[in-house]
Amino acid sequence: MARISTQDRTFVSDAAPSVAIVGAGSIGIAWSIVFARAGSAVRVHDVSRRRRERTHAAIDRRLAELLGAGLLDESADTVEGRIDIAPDLQSAVTGADWVQECATEDLEVKRSLFADLDRLTDANALLASSTSMIACSRWAAGLAGRERCLVVHPGNPPYLLPVAEIVPAPFTSSATVARAQSALARAGMVPVLVHGEPEGFVFNRLQGALLREAYCLVRDGVATAADIDRIVSSGLGRRWAVIGPFAVAQLNTRGGVRRHASVMGPAYERMGADRGEHDPWTADLVAKVAADVDARLPPEEWDEQVMRRDEAIIALERARQADRQLFAFFDDSSAPAPRQ
Numbered sequence: 001m002a003r004i005s006t007q008d009r010t011f012v013s014d015a016a017p018s019v020a021i022v023g024a025g026s027i028g029i030a031w032s033i034v035f036a037r038a039g040s041a042v043r044v045h046d047v048s049r050r051r052r053e054r055t056h057a058a059i060d061r062r063l064a065e066l067l068g069a070g071l072l073d074e075s076a077d078t079v080e081g082r083i084d085i086a087p088d089l090q091s092a093v094t095g096a097d098w099v100q101e102c103a104t105e106d107l108e109v110k111r112s113l114f115a116d117l118d119r120l121t122d123a124n125a126l127l128a129s130s131t132s133m134i135a136c137s138r139w140a141a142g143l144a145g146r147e148r149c150l151v152v153h154p155g156n157p158p159y160l161l162p163v164a165e166i167v168p169a170p171f172t173s174s175a176t177v178a179r180a181q182s183a184l185a186r187a188g189m190v191p192v193l194v195h196g197e198p199e200g201f202v203f204n205r206l207q208g209a210l211l212r213e214a215y216c217l218v219r220d221g222v223a224t225a226a227d228i229d230r231i232v233s234s235g236l237g238r239r240w241a242v243i244g245p246f247a248v249a250q251l252n253t254r255g256g257v258r259r260h261a262s263v264m265g266p267a268y269e270r271m272g273a274d275r276g277e278h279d280p281w282t283a284d285l286v287a288k289v290a291a292d293v294d295a296r297l298p299p300e301e302w303d304e305q306v307m308r309r310d311e312a313i314i315a316l317e318r319a320r321q322a323d324r325q326l327f328a329f330f331d332d333s334s335a336p337a338p339r340q
Helices: 026-037 048-068 076-080 089-093 107-120 137-142 172-188 203-219 225-240 245-252 254-274 282-297 301-320 324-330
Strands: 003-006 011-013 017-023 042-045 082-083 099-100 127-131 149-154 163-168 190-193
Touching: 017 026, 017 076, 026 042, 026 048, 026 076, 026 099, 026 149, 042 048, 042 089, 042 225, 048 076, 048 082, 099 107, 107 127, 107 137, 127 137, 127 172, 137 149, 163 172, 172 254, 172 301, 203 225, 225 245, 225 301, 245 254, 245 282, 245 301, 254 282, 301 324
Parallel strands: 017 042, 017 099, 042 082, 099 127, 127 149, 163 190
Antiparallel strands: 003 011, 149 163
């Protein structure tokens, strides 16, 4: 039984939900592995017959990789044996406890598809979309069963990046949110509840902020695209693989978030203003962030937490050193940058 704590609540579930995956692209295939690996019976449907015919082969490849890496508790055949390919939408969703939509990122497609899902599924089935940008209230507001609809947006691929954003609409019931948290935790995911429906949610807003600045730096001739990739893959990314940005600030200097904001906040404010974004870190905001981070990383344990951070980065570096050829394919940070 999987458990994961979110603030002061622990979501647990013993029963594996039956799952329907609608859309057999990369995200649909990845979700099928997540749920099947956790013991769920999964039915996958795609409107494309060709894609349906290729689904099992695609799943085979990914399961073989996971098995080889020691990331499956069972045989690949056992996990794949829980996954069936449904010839039509009706047979895919009938009796499903959870429907995960993985269709194209198109508002009208989602409106039409969720109208069908609302009509074809059992009244207590949870209806989730994998959309990375489109708010639930834009495609589910007119549905009779809209209270059971929400966004569950994964990192890609979710069988390796376990975070899943839960983004309810104002009309999504609290029971639906709780069921989503419980089922995702059971499947080994890390559910994060997003309040409101900001475009891009949290994952893509953070990613987008970095990309916007990266494009500006290339445009302004400050750095090449390759050099920016090197800075992230050999620096920021390696640190972020262990801890997030607020934890980085907490452990970068004694005094934690408060000291970091005091020293670096004015510079970051100027950087934002240079891009037309004047969002200073106010004293109240810094205090709110610091209180949250202090609860997770107590200041009196600073030395111990820094050592734990470094140990985790060392473990990742060992993996890189153990397979230089693989990492070199994506990251040429060891090679000298071309002269400008």
